[in-house]
Amino acid sequence: MANKSKIALVTGGSRGLGKNMVMALAKKGINVVLTYNSQKDTAQAVVAEVQALGVKAAALQLNSGHVKSFPAFFSTLKETLNTTFGTEKLDFLVNNAGIGVHKPFAQTSEDEFDELLNVQFKGVFFLTQGALTLINDGGSIINISSGLARFTNPGYAAYASMKGAIETLTKYQAKELGARQIRVNVVAPGAIETDFGGGVVRDNEALNNMIASVTALGRVGLPDDIGGVVAFLCTPEAGWITGVRLEVSGGQAL
């Protein structure tokens, strides 16, 4: 396979959308380092699924909200690249790991705000900064935002604001990293049935129906709607796409 020597780092690749991205990349022959925060066994099961496709994989622990832990993470990452993949560099970084806080603006506490800020924005900013020397020229960075940065649903003021910040950051990264031929894009999923936010989009029938009713394609999204789009952005066919926000929502709230 043409991609056999390429490597992607996918944060939060153990479950939900991240797992779907990992599998879609692996199906293109791209090797994967995925991270998890707390569920090591779940992450190892994904590694086994990737290896079953004849593609290399490893899982590393990362709390993307804890920037002070990043030097230790990068040191483990370098060791893993060396031992498992026989290389020193990566080609693709997918900043996917995230948490949701569903709280009205008026009731969001400072602690909730800070946790979201750390995981959804500060962590992405400094993880990417720290990864720059590890990413090959000509590589690609994908930042996962949300449809909620474009349209509004009550209860997501803090969460969606962090995603808005990611979208602005993406344009600056695309501009500044263009000289290295590194492309930087946003993928913004609409509401998808995962564990996210306590699994509310999947498990709350009324919410699920409401979202389907305002979506052009008439249903809520599934993880399979997202992974392939991220994998596409890691192919040569996407080589002229940078600084773009690609919303993948089935036409939610048009």
Ligand SMILES: NC(=O)c1ccc[n+]([C@@H]2O[C@H](COP(=O)([O-])OP(=O)(O)OC[C@H]3O[C@@H](n4cnc5c(N)ncnc54)[C@H](OP(=O)(O)O)[C@@H]3O)[C@@H](O)[C@H]2O)c1
């Ligand atoms: N689902 C949606 O409707 C939706 C819509 C738009 C955008 N998004 C975005 O898509 C991304 C993935 O969401 P998802 O639905 O796949 O979520 P999910 O099913 O809850 O999975 C979250 C993943 O992130 C990891 N993670 C959680 N907290 C972390 C932390 N502090 N540091 C590092 N990793 C952490 C988890 O690892 P552990 O299992 O080890 O905890 C898991 O791998 C997020 O950025 C989210 O904002 C989701």
